[in-house]
Amino acid sequence: MTLSLPPQDSPATSDPLGSLIRGHRLRIGLTQRELADLSTISVRAIRDLEKGKAQRPRKDTVRLIADALRLGPRSRTALEEAARRGPRAGGDLRRLSVERAAPPLPLYPLVGREAETGVVVEELASGAERLITVVGLSGVGKTRLALEAAARLHQAGLPVLWHSGDEATADCLRADDDPLPRLADGCARFLRGDGEAGDLPPELADVVGAIGGPGTVLVLDDVDTSGLDFGRLSRLLREFPVLRLLITGERPWSVPGERLFLLSPLEAPAPAAGHTDAAAVRFFLSQLRRVRPDIVPDAQGLADVAWICHRLDGHPAALGAAASWLAVCDLSTLRNIVDSDPAPLLDHLAGGPHGSxxxxxxxxxxxxxxxxxxxxxxxxxxxxxxxxxxxxxxxxxxxxxxxxxxxxxxxxxxxxxxxxxxxxxxxxxxxxxxxxxxxxxxxx
CATH class of the missing domain: 1.10.10.10 (Winged helix-like DNA-binding domain superfamily/Winged helix DNA-binding domain)
Structure with missing residues (x-):
């Protein structure tokens, strides 16, 4: 699917009324000049409304714009209500700037995945795709990839709303006092079918209207796609032309317009002389430094690491669990255990959410x-x-x-x-x- 991007001079923040007008205008493919001609309202007035400069338009102005946009009864009522409501008390939504709409901070650096991250970022940033679902086996690194992609999209100027599923890992930091995560959670509940089928959550309209800009990314991390409602997704994408979704889960959604992104384990080719720079080896060494910073592998140690990574298929969670055992054994012993029976090593020695x-x-x-x-x-x-x-x-x-x-x-x-x-x-x-x-x- 191709996303039509808004004009480059769009403001970073806008009034909810202006967001509604702009969203409906883009949805039917009108320029500000064309909307002005159809509504008999000046281009400047349209521009001021969309930028939030004109916050209390006359009823006739709202009616003419609704007529020109060919709005149905529900959309017309929402537009009229936004005009009556005006700016929110205290300006809370206006303080929801692009800088506040940021993803959680990862606790650990990303190792490898440059190519995968680059593809996801390019497709969402350009609007070439509006729905990307990253799938892969548990522990393969879907959340970490999504965090990196979200961070880069945010650096590029796109607001990011982040929702974590019930089973998502906690290897990131979220701001508890930031209302945006709660709004992202409301979006997830809407897609799961909560509430009336015909009603968009009002907080979703508010936040997308408040942050506006060249695009908004909603991340649903570690969700069960079988519980999501495609009809509601379609409505979200229609109502908010700048919205893009990044989903991580173990199964694809299998709906029209979905870009399936299969995330495989890290590259871990069969060890060869001098071949110790694979992504899986670098990841394992990063885990080793966290467990035993005193161990600096020599040539034989690096060969053992490369073999362990290959035997465990470069699977990040399995490598992390195996590395935790270096607290009680050395590399050569770890390799022997992996060769004979790797099953016990798949439980992280420290236990916790990454263990059994x-x-x-x-x-x-x-x-x-x-x-x-x-x-x-x-x-x-x-x-x-x-x-x-x-x-x-x-x-x-x-x-x-x-x-x-x-x-x-x-x-x-x-x-x-x-x-x-x-x-x-x-x-x-x-x-x-x-x-x-x-x-x-x-x-x-």
């Missing part, structure tokens, strides 16, 4: 797959921990090539497999955390 929840959530992802997919995962696990090809799936299932292609795509989207090119040809690998969970489920 990883295996629990991976198990939930597996159980949610349709039976044919679960069967295929089990068959692939029995082949070993190496890569498999499309032809292997054809042989295992006896299905046609197109059917097997769709099976693999579904497993990629769910995050239980990742692309692999260890042998110089395109292949796939079942993630270590998935093999562990599948093995535990089979043993029950």
């Amino acid at each position: 929840r990883l295996q629990e959530r991976v198990g939930h992802t597996l159980s949610a797959l349709p039976a044919p997919y679960r069967t295929l995962v089990g068959d692939l696990c029995r082949l070993g921990d190496g890569e498999f090809l499309l032809q292997d799936v054809v042989r295992l299932t006896g299905r046609t090539l197109p059917e097997c292609g769709r099976l693999i795509r579904e497993l990629l989207v769910s995050g239980v497999v990742r692309s692999s090119a260890d042998n110089g040809r395109p292949g796939f690998r079942v993630l270590c955390v998935v093999r562990t969970s599948a093995g535990a489920a089979a043993a029950v």
